[in-house]
Amino acid sequence: MSAATIQKKADVLVVGAGIAGLQASLDLADQGKQILLVESQPSIGGRMINLSKVFPTLDCASCITTPRMASVAHHPSIDLLTYTEVNKIERVNGKFHARITKKPRYLDETACIGCKRCEEACTTYLPDEYDHSLGAKKAISIAFTNAIPQYPVLDMDECLLCGACAKACPTQCINFMQEPQEIEAEAGAVIMATGYNLTEISAKKQYGGDKYPNVISPLQMERLLAPHGPYGGVMRPSDGKIPDSIAFVQCAGSRDKSLGVPYCSRVCCMYAIKQAMLLSGSLPIADITIYYMDIRAFGKGYEQFYQNAKAMGIQFVKAKVGRISEDENHNPILRVERQEDCSQPEDVTHDLVMLSLGMVPAWIPDRDGIIPLEIGEDRFVRSVNEKVTPSLTSMEGVFAAGTMTGPKDIVDTIVEAGAAATEAANYLRRQEGR
Amino acid sequence: MEEEKKLSYTEQIKELRARRGEGSKEKQERSKEQIKAQKAILAVIDKEAKTVPEIAEATGMNTQEVFWWITAMRKYNKVSDETKKGDYIAYRKK
Numbered sequence: 001m002s003a004a005t006i007q008k009k010a011d012v013l014v015v016g017a018g019i020a021g022l023q024a025s026l027d028l029a030d031q032g033k034q035i036l037l038v039e040s041q042p043s044i045g046g047r048m049i050n051l052s053k054v055f056p057t058l059d060c061a062s063c064i065t066t067p068r069m070a071s072v073a074h075h076p077s078i079d080l081l082t083y084t085e086v087n088k089i090e091r092v093n094g095k096f097h098a099r100i101t102k103k104p105r106y107l108d109e110t111a112c113i114g115c116k117r118c119e120e121a122c123t124t125y126l127p128d129e130y131d132h133s134l135g136a137k138k139a140i141s142i143a144f145t146n147a148i149p150q151y152p153v154l155d156m157d158e159c160l161l162c163g164a165c166a167k168a169c170p171t172q173c174i175n176f177m178q179e180p181q182e183i184e185a186e187a188g189a190v191i192m193a194t195g196y197n198l199t200e201i202s203a204k205k206q207y208g209g210d211k212y213p214n215v216i217s218p219l220q221m222e223r224l225l226a227p228h229g230p231y232g233g234v235m236r237p238s239d240g241k242i243p244d245s246i247a248f249v250q251c252a253g254s255r256d257k258s259l260g261v262p263y264c265s266r267v268c269c270m271y272a273i274k275q276a277m278l279l280s281g282s283l284p285i286a287d288i289t290i291y292y293m294d295i296r297a298f299g300k301g302y303e304q305f306y307q308n309a310k311a312m313g314i315q316f317v318k319a320k321v322g323r324i325s326e327d328e329n330h331n332p333i334l335r336v337e338r339q340e341d342c343s344q345p346e347d348v349t350h351d352l353v354m355l356s357l358g359m360v361p362a363w364i365p366d367r368d369g370i371i372p373l374e375i376g377e378d379r380f381v382r383s384v385n386e387k388v389t390p391s392l393t394s395m396e397g398v399f400a401a402g403t404m405t406g407p408k409d410i411v412d413t414i415v416e417a418g419a420a421a422t423e424a425a426n427y428l429r430r431q432e433g434r
Numbered sequence: 435m436e437e438e439k440k441l442s443y444t445e446q447i448k449e450l451r452a453r454r455g456e457g458s459k460e461k462q463e464r465s466k467e468q469i470k471a472q473k474a475i476l477a478v479i480d481k482e483a484k485t486v487p488e489i490a491e492a493t494g495m496n497t498q499e500v501f502w503w504i505t506a507m508r509k510y511n512k513v514s515d516e517t518k519k520g521d522y523i524a525y526r527k528k
């Protein structure tokens with residue numbers, strides 16, 4: 001039996017708690033606005049908390065993100081709902097009405113102390129999505145070490161129903177019968193900050209689909225490079241070998257009409273260079289090659305970052321990678337067509353290959369519902385005044401922040417989130433004056 | 435909520451297992467396989483640290499599967515990194 005619907009009221013409803021949603025919420029809450037922040041994942045932090053270090057400064061990503069996450073969680077004006085889906089947002093008489101569902105974690109959050117005893121006791125192992133399946137988690141687990149909030153989620157589809165977690169829990173807070181909680185919220189304005197996904201690694205068939213264990217995604221490479229990564233260092237998934245030869249294939253999901261991603265994903269050149277530099281630090285004698293069409297180092301200090309990478313001995317090869325296969329030891333073999341001389345295509349074998357996949361919107365209104373915002377040809381939410389106020393969407397009172405309007409780096413995401421917060425505050429002021 | 439809490443854990447589990455039917459058995463089989471894989475690996479690295487290819491050879495499992503289990507058991511404190519052997523890390527039961 002589901003519990004009675006909960007009613008909530010806020011000045012601004014923010015959907016998505018990546019760095020854009022966190023920043024917009026903090027900016028508004030610091031101005032005294034009441035925020036309802038809704039995140040679909042078990043923890044806040046979005047993609048950024050998953051990264052190793054950030055270009056161009058090479059600061060630790062989690063060291064920058066964690067304090068912001070903590071400020072949001074402890075802010076008296078921010079009501080945070082995690083592991084929660086927004087089903088529908090409608091505009092009625094100038095106010096926004098949202099129907100929201102809090103998914104069951106199968107425990108009482110008011111009693112859980114985040115001690116992890118349940119996780120220790122559980123014997124069911126599953127691929128860990130936080131480590132992009134490179135590592136493992138249990139059927140009941142806290143998303144990651146510095147997750148906020150520190151409550152586990154029990155995966156009922158995979159749970160054995162053995163009861164070991166309930167036995168181990170010191171507060172008896174596990175509830176196998178927990179139902180989803182329905183919530184209705186009213187807000188004066190909405191900020192959408194739903195972020196991005198990457199194109200599927202299986203999308204480009206000539207690169208082997210997802211058949212080759214040592215051809216990995218950029219987010220998997222981030223986890224290998226992270227201080228608390230799944231392997232405790234850079235190794236390759238097929239056999240734990242420390243790689244001697246690593247390659248990056250650029251534009252492996254962008255600037256490709258056949259994949260429906262004709263645009264440049266903007267950050268791939270920079271994150272590949274960053275990852276190559278970090279690899280060169282942790283594996284000083286490894287050969288590192290970046291196969292690229294052209295390098296787009298667009299931001300402040302980015303060109304210098306690129307030049308530094310070259311000076312470190314990272315090889316930049318202007319070439320098209322026509323296809324990828326593998327040998328009997330799972331070493332990826334790249335068919336390389338060099339662009340700078342007239343040589344014949346050659347096969348080059350590496351130990352580990354990262355594909356720079358394209359950025360696509362995580363939430364698309366005409367596919368996923370929620371609220372009918374207009375989208376552009378690239379399927380990202382369309383800004384109606386891109387040059388002057390990029391956070392304005394096609395619906396009055398609904399603002400967009402971060403990568404949900406197009407690929408961008410963290411600096412631009414944060415700037416845009418601040419702009420969305422300002423626009424939302426101005427909109428509320430105008431509404432009050434009416 | 436109040437009503438849900440009235441069921442003891444034994445009653446909750448009994449009720450959910452009944453709802454699941456055959457699905458329960460499948461999950462129990464998978465669990466047995468998981469325990470078997472871990473035992474096989476731990477037996478090989480009980481006395482001596484070994485690399486993933488060495489463990490794979492000794493257990494007959496493939497290297498990718500062995501490495502995934504090593505990663506899992508490292509995380510949950512059953513296995514530790516011991517030494518570097520060539521291009522590989524040798525692991526040992528804790």
Ligand SMILES: Cc1cc2nc3c(=O)[nH]c(=O)nc-3n(C[C@H](O)[C@H](O)[C@H](O)COP(=O)(O)OP(=O)(O)OC[C@H]3O[C@@H](n4cnc5c(N)ncnc54)[C@H](O)[C@@H]3O)c2cc1C
Nearest residue numbers: 016018019020040046047054055195196218402403409410
């Ligand atoms: C491999 C890689 C490395 C990178 N490295 C760098 C770097 O070094 N420096 C740099 O500047 N940039 C880097 N970037 C770019 C950076 O990740 C983004 O600029 C930034 O994380 C975007 O933040 P965001 O908040 O817009 O999106 P996200 O981080 O995607 O956050 C969106 C949030 O919304 C949630 N959400 C989505 N849909 C819903 C919904 N329907 N309901 C509720 N919640 C929802 C998601 O779960 C998520 O938490 C990198 C990108 C990649 C792919």
Ligand code: SF4
Nearest residue numbers: 122159160162163165
């Ligand atoms: S009941 Fe489920 S979550 Fe709890 S310990 Fe058993 S398998 Fe793990």
Ligand code: SF4
Nearest residue numbers: 112113115116118169
């Ligand atoms: S054992 Fe209980 S209190 Fe501890 S983290 Fe798990 S559910 Fe929470």
